[in-house]
Amino acid sequence: MAAQNLPLAKALNESLRKALETDPKVVLMGEDIGKLGGVFRITDGLQKDFGEERVIDTPLAESGIVGTAIGLALRGYRPVVEIQFDGFVFPAYDQIVTQLAKMHARALGKIKMPVVIRIPYGGGIGAVEHHSESPEALFAHVPGLKVVSPSNSSDAYWMLQQAIQSDDPVIFFEPKRRYWDKGEVDTEAFPGPLHKARTVREGTDLTLVAYGPMVKVCVEAAAAAAEEGKSIEVLDLRSMSPIDFDAIQASVEKTRRLVVVHEAPVFYGSGAEIAARITERCFYHLESPVLRVGGFHAPYPPARLEEEYLPGLDRVLDAVDRSLAY
Amino acid sequence: MTVESTAARKPRRTSGSKRASATTATAKKAAKAGAQNVTPEQVQLLTPEGKRVEHPDYSIDLSPEELRGLYRDMVLTRRFDAEGTTLQRQGELGLWASLLGQEAAQIGSGRATREDDYVFPTYREHGVAWTRGVDPVNLLGMFRGVNHGGWDPNSNNFHLYTIVIGSQTLHATGYAMGVAKDGADSAVIAYFGDGASSQGDVMEAFNFGAVYNAPVVFFCQNNQWAISEPTEKQMRVPLYQRAQGFGFPGVRVDGNDVLACLAVTKAALERARRGEGPTLIEAFTYRMAAHTTTDDPTRYRQDEEREAWEAKDPILRLRTYLEAEGLADEAFFQELEEEGEKLGKHVREAVRAMPDPDVMAIFENVYADGSALVDEERAQFAAYQASFSTVSDSGSAAGEAK
Ligand SMILES: Cc1ncc(C[n+]2csc(CCOP(=O)(O)OP(=O)(O)O)c2C)c(N)n1
Numbered sequence: 011m012a013a014q015n016l017p018l019a020k021a022l023n024e025s026l027r028k029a030l031e032t033d034p035k036v037v038l039m040g041e042d043i044g045k046l047g048g049v050f051r052i053t054d055g056l057q058k059d060f061g062e063e064r065v066i067d068t069p070l071a072e073s074g075i076v077g078t079a080i081g082l083a084l085r086g087y088r089p090v091v092e093i094q095f096d097g098f099v100f101p102a103y104d105q106i107v108t109q110l111a112k113m114h115a116r117a118l119g120k121i122k123m124p125v126v127i128r129i130p131y132g133g134g135i136g137a138v139e140h141h142s143e144s145p146e147a148l149f150a151h152v153p154g155l156k157v158v159s160p161s162n163s164s165d166a167y168w169m170l171q172q173a174i175q176s177d178d179p180v181i182f183f184e185p186k187r188r189y190w191d192k193g194e195v196d197t198e199a200f201p202g203p204l205h206k207a208r209t210v211r212e213g214t215d216l217t218l219v220a221y222g223p224m225v226k227v228c229v230e231a232a233a234a235a236a237e238e239g240k241s242i243e244v245l246d247l248r249s250m251s252p253i254d255f256d257a258i259q260a261s262v263e264k265t266r267r268l269v270v271v272h273e274a275p276v277f278y279g280s281g282a283e284i285a286a287r288i289t290e291r292c293f294y295h296l297e298s299p300v301l302r303v304g305g306f307h308a309p310y311p312p313a314r315l316e317e318e319y320l321p322g323l324d325r326v327l328d329a330v331d332r333s334l335a336y
Numbered sequence: 337m338t339v340e341s342t343a344a345r346k347p348r349r350t351s352g353s354k355r356a357s358a359t360t361a362t363a364k365k366a367a368k369a370g371a372q373n374v375t376p377e378q379v380q381l382l383t384p385e386g387k388r389v390e391h392p393d394y395s396i397d398l399s400p401e402e403l404r405g406l407y408r409d410m411v412l413t414r415r416f417d418a419e420g421t422t423l424q425r426q427g428e429l430g431l432w433a434s435l436l437g438q439e440a441a442q443i444g445s446g447r448a449t450r451e452d453d454y455v456f457p458t459y460r461e462h463g464v465a466w467t468r469g470v471d472p473v474n475l476l477g478m479f480r481g482v483n484h485g486g487w488d489p490n491s492n493n494f495h496l497y498t499i500v501i502g503s504q505t506l507h508a509t510g511y512a513m514g515v516a517k518d519g520a521d522s523a524v525i526a527y528f529g530d531g532a533s534s535q536g537d538v539m540e541a542f543n544f545g546a547v548y549n550a551p552v553v554f555f556c557q558n559n560q561w562a563i564s565e566p567t568e569k570q571m572r573v574p575l576y577q578r579a580q581g582f583g584f585p586g587v588r589v590d591g592n593d594v595l596a597c598l599a600v601t602k603a604a605l606e607r608a609r610r611g612e613g614p615t616l617i618e619a620f621t622y623r624m625a626a627h628t629t630t631d632d633p634t635r636y637r638q639d640e641e642r643e644a645w646e647a648k649d650p651i652l653r654l655r656t657y658l659e660a661e662g663l664a665d666e667a668f669f670q671e672l673e674e675e676g677e678k679l680g681k682h683v684r685e686a687v688r689a690m691p692d693p694d695v696m697a698i699f700e701n702v703y704a705d706g707s708a709l710v711d712e713e714r715a716q717f718a719a720y721q722a723s724f725s726t727v728s729d730s731g732s733a734a735g736e737a738k
Contacts, residue, residue: 041562041563041565042563042564042565044564044565045564045635045636046563046564046632046635046636047635049563049630049631067564067565067569068569069531069534069565069569069570069571070501070502070531070532070534070535070562070565070570071534071535071536073536074534074536097499097500098500100500101500101535101536101537136430136481137430137431138430138431138478138479138481138499139478139484139499140499140500277709306698306699306710306713306717307702307707307709307710307713308698308699308702308710308713309484309702311697311698312478312481312482312483312484312693313430313480313481314480314481314482314692314693315692315693315695315697315698318695318698319698325720328720328723
């Protein structure tokens with residue numbers, strides 16, 4: 011298999027299959043990942059082909075899942091954990107933050123924690139409470155964790171490979187509303203490192219930075235702005251911890267304006283970190299303050315209001331206009 | 337697959353159980369029904385064939401009217417539930433979690449509660465809500481996506497649905513600790529599933545309940561499945577036996593027997609009221625529908641399993657009993673049918689008329705005391721929204737929302 015056109019979900023499935031094939035130490039763990047293939051079918055068919063020893067349906071206990079994954083990692087395995095939905099990672103938050111993230115440092119580097127925690131995240135699918143949240147900043151704030159999110163099928167395939175091969179714990183956020191979007195996947199063309207940002211669209215007037223589900227919205231916004239004669243550059247961050255500030259800086263030195271877009275609440279969000287660092291690095295290049303577009307300081311709303319809550323084309327374009335108006 | 341492993345995990349712990357001898361009759365009957373039902377400990381007062389049987393610890397004497405009342409509750413609950421599924425299919429609800437098959441567990445236990453007791457449900461307790469007098473339409477708001485709860489828990493002592501599994505068992509225990517501190521004689525009941533019983537929270541709730549001797553009843557509806565995972569992927573010891581390790585009694589009841597569910601729950605609530613602490617009740621039942629409307633059970637379970645459980649239908653067996661004993665006539669069933677139609681129509685109309693919330697509701701009730709941050713974001717968003725109506729005048733929305 012070389013290049014294929016796959017939905018993002020299928021790309022993840024192929025990536026997990028490849029990992030199970032190439033490394034006997036890789037094990038998958040999670041709720042309903044066996045016969046059902048996970049509620050999003052990301053593990054579809056894997057238990058059938060690799061057996062219950064490799065693809066493990068666990069009891070319904072997130073702290074238990076992550077805690078035992080840590081133990082398996084200590085024993086030389088590479089667990090890839092599925093959390094069913096974003097809002098259900100919190101019973102495991104203690105294990106992730108107090109144990110998983112710090113083990114390597116506490117052991118003075120003598121042990122490694124190659125654990126991947128896959129979390130379908132974000133809104134836009136009309137779900138009930140706890141099924142639409144974007145808690146990436148809560149993890150990115152924790153030293154010792156890598157936090158990444160693919161936005162397309164190729165990255166889904168490759169970034170998951172890289173996450174599994176990483177000797178550090180990786181929180182792998184999957185943009186659930188993009189699961190069904192198709193894209194080209196070349197399983198032979200190895201891309202750049204996991205933490206490198208990607209320029210999705212070149213432009214000269216302003217830089218839009220996004221990751222995961224918001225990349226598509228920003229690309230659409232850039233296309234709409236182009237019709238009004240504005241040239242917008244779009245960067246897909248891919249990694250929220252670490253962040254490829256060099257790539258953002260290079261882009262901002264060119265465009266002199268920056269808008270950061272994410273679904274998570276703006277307050278204390280990843281946009282704040284980016285705005286602060288880019289202001290430090292590019293103060294004399296900036297023509298306007300770094301603006302942020304994201305969720306409000308309010309619980310993720312019920313489904314009937316999520317279209318208003320989520321940054322859409324209009325809110326991104328509004329921020330673009332505001333930035334250009336300075 | 338459930339059949340083999342349930343049988344496989346039985347002998348070691350249960351053969352020595354003291355309870356086993358008291359219920360041998362039930363055991364034999366159950367054994368005949370299939371390996372899956374080898375539950376010597378199961379309390380049963382009404383057999384699947386609709387025959388009334390006695391149990392030494394849980395006798396119950398109900399008037400014909402009360403018996404008809406339980407039947408009515410179950411029928412209307414099933415009707416409401418079916419309406420939920422239909423409304424989801426028609427796009428009126430985003431999701432529905434059906435209780436099909438669990439009517440007896442919910443109505444029996446719910447009817448055992450007193451008005452001043454407090455109920456902590458999970459997300460599937462539509463029947464319990466019914467017994468608490470909660471307007472069924474209120475339950476649909478969160479499934480329609482217009483709110484995250486939508487009722488005042490204190491008006492019926494029925495807490496909000498909890499989606500994160502197991503969490504509410506701790507809330508119930510804390511509430512019960514408060515009841516005890518207040519010297520009140522009410523009790524608390526917490527509902528959860530067999531899958532949820534794997535969560536640390538539930539174990540912690542058991543322990544707090546025991547340590548503080550809290551007046552709380554833990555009511556687990558073991559419907560055999562946690563989405564696609566059968567009970568043997570959750571536990572290796574019959575669930576009710578877990579209570580022993582925490583220092584309070586556990587009892588398994590035939591969850592498709594409304595009389596047994598009522599009797600056992602009543603006894604447990606009274607025990608809690610007397611200050612004797614928690615009880616774990618495992619209602620052994622079956623989820624006949626999909627986990628929710630987004631689930632596809634054909635991927636993980638066999639049709640025969642559902643068929644075997646259909647033979648134990650909680651509603652059918654009570655009807656058989658009522659008819660055989662002449663406790664209800666044709667007119668009763670006829671009227672109930674009409675009442676069901678009416679309920680369905682009411683629910684349908686009410687749901688279709690349920691408006692989308694105002695956008696600004698996003699910013700409501702984030703804090704009880706208010707917050708300058710929320711106020712600022714609300715004002716910004718309001719200005720942004722307003723900018724759309726002025727687009728035609730100013731030619732651009734820019735600047736307005738600054
Ligand atoms: C902490 C947490 N993890 C995962 C989920 C997703 N989830 C919702 S219901 C469910 C199965 C629960 O099964 P069970 O407790 O047996 O109750 P049932 O739905 O069968 O009534 C799962 C895994 C959740 N809601 N909360």
